Amino acid sequence: MNGQTRCDPCVILVFGATGDLARRKIFPALHALQRKGFLHAATPIVGVTRQAMSRQSFIDSLELELKLDAGAGGAQDAQPVEGASAGADAFPDLVHCVDFDYTQATLPAFVEFVDRISAQTNAGGNRAVYFALPADVFEKTATLLVQGRLFKDGAWRRIAFEKPFGQDLASAEDLNTKITCHFDEHEIYRIDHYLGKELVRNIMVLRFANPLFSQMWNAEFVDHVQITIAETLGVENRAGYYEQAGAVRDMLQNHLMQVLALTAMETPASLDADDVRDAMVRVIESLRPPTRDDFVLGQFGEGESDGRPVPGYRQEKGVDPQSATDTFVALRACVDSPRWSGVPFFLRTGKRMARKVAEANVVLRDQPCGLFNGESSVQGVPGPNLVSIRIQPNEGISVEFNVKVPGDGMRLETVAMEHCHHCVYGINTPEAYEILLQEFLRGDPTLFTRWDFVRASWLHIDRLMQLRANEPVSFPNYAAGTSGPPEAEALLGGGRRWLVSRDILY
């Protein structure tokens, strides 16, 4: 493994252990880390449930989804390190479960259980707490844990909060104020799983380890930048949450803002967590306040997905038939800095779109000399040079440029050079949550969202939402299975169009 070979002994507590996220992502990621030898043998993992379950039935329920034989997150090739908890069968030995009803009455028994497990396993006083819980119980639960003396003097304590961190600036500030009564910023790990994605982490390397790219990453060479996170799914079983959130709060406020920050940031002073996060925050703080012309909202109506007819958003289970919730947003963002003077960043996300894709496309300006433009002897217009960072699927980086087609005359064609990340390193390897949990257990906050970033991005989102607050809604305005409302195309202006990097098949 890179860096530190093993985490410190500690008790890991996963709250919301019966939930979708815990079962699908958190436990498989911990399992992968255990198989890689990162988890210390004295690292009990306690799943916290609301209903009482026997330890064995809890472990059994996890095994169903852990795919033990296949190995989670590409861990099958990993060589365990000395003294670590390793081996395919060792993971269940680390797993415990305890029920807790989140009241003062049962708090002492709950903490006593954790202390007992800690003593039995020699885990010591360190506590790593992961809240895979609904956001409205974050603060109450954190307060209870402090009151119940879960955390020990002289030991470290870390607490991870899933997104969303607030519904708007006021609620995020309120939550943060209450949490920071009990925890210092360096103990708080706000999760945005996009920061754990390999191709998102590659953005800094692409920009700052390669003069080829760093020299052109500015207004002199870049015409505009597009960042797209498109989903083909509808709201599935999350209508209760999504009706309150919508695409702006669910995706724009966090994932798209993080990718924007990494794409637009100045060179950090160092790779230290605070230097990197300082540079990221500055981008969001320097966003020009949006006007109503800077964004387009949408909601999908009925249409087709994967060749099947699908209902509109308002017909999905649990959704208000008159819902005004946005399932699509496209935003023109302007980063007020000399580097990006006059360069728009276009951010877009939506549900039930034509393709599932997440990527950042950096589109370069036309060649100033224009030698190949307008010459009658030249066939084909040179396309713009394009740098595409494909976050998912088909993870990779490609560069599009123009070549001459063989044969007589001067015929131009746009081709691509390709780094196929998943061909070299495997698909989604390691999984984002594995990276995040590893860094969380290591105590490195670089890949977690600092409070000032949350505040700056909510401020921008609040401004945007206020601009549309009282306007009449004419949803649905795009059909499922398409690229969103036509107005999103017009937002680009200047003859630009939304791009999806070409897929190169190996």
Ligand SMILES: NC(=O)c1ccc[n+]([C@@H]2O[C@H](COP(=O)([O-])OP(=O)(O)OC[C@H]3O[C@@H](n4cnc5c(N)ncnc54)[C@H](OP(=O)(O)O)[C@@H]3O)[C@@H](O)[C@H]2O)c1
């Ligand atoms: N699922 C994802 O892919 C995903 C992605 C990004 C972020 N998140 C965030 O992760 C968190 C968990 O999401 P999820 O999808 O796992 O939700 P979920 O499937 O609804 O599970 C929530 C968990 O929290 C427990 N819980 C529910 N209400 C509670 C309450 N009032 N007090 C204490 N515990 C309560 C549930 O226990 P019971 O089983 O007893 O009901 C369950 O274990 C949420 O904040 C969500 O926004 C999830």
